[in-house]
Amino acid sequence: MIRKQYPFFYKRYAYDLSKNVLHDLKNEKDECKINEMDEEDIEMYSSLNEGSLMLDHPVHTKCPHCMGEE
Ligand SMILES: [Zn+2]
Incomplete structure (x- = not known):
C-alpha cells in the first residue's frame, strides 16, 4: 500500500536500512511488516531505475514476499 x-x-519502494531489504509497497504483503519498521530505518525510492539505490546500497536483498518472481 502506498x-x-x-x-x-507516496513513493513506491521502501528500503529497510536495518535489514538491508527492499520492499515494493505496491505489492506489499502482511509478511513485509512495513508497519513495524522503524521510520528512522526507512529510505524511500520512487523507482528502481534510480541509480542512487544501487550506489547507496550495492548489496541488498529484495523482499521475497513483495519482490519475488516477476
Ligand atoms: Zn516486502
Missing part, C-alpha cells in the same frame, strides 16, 4: 505520510511520501 502511503502519503512521512516517511513514505
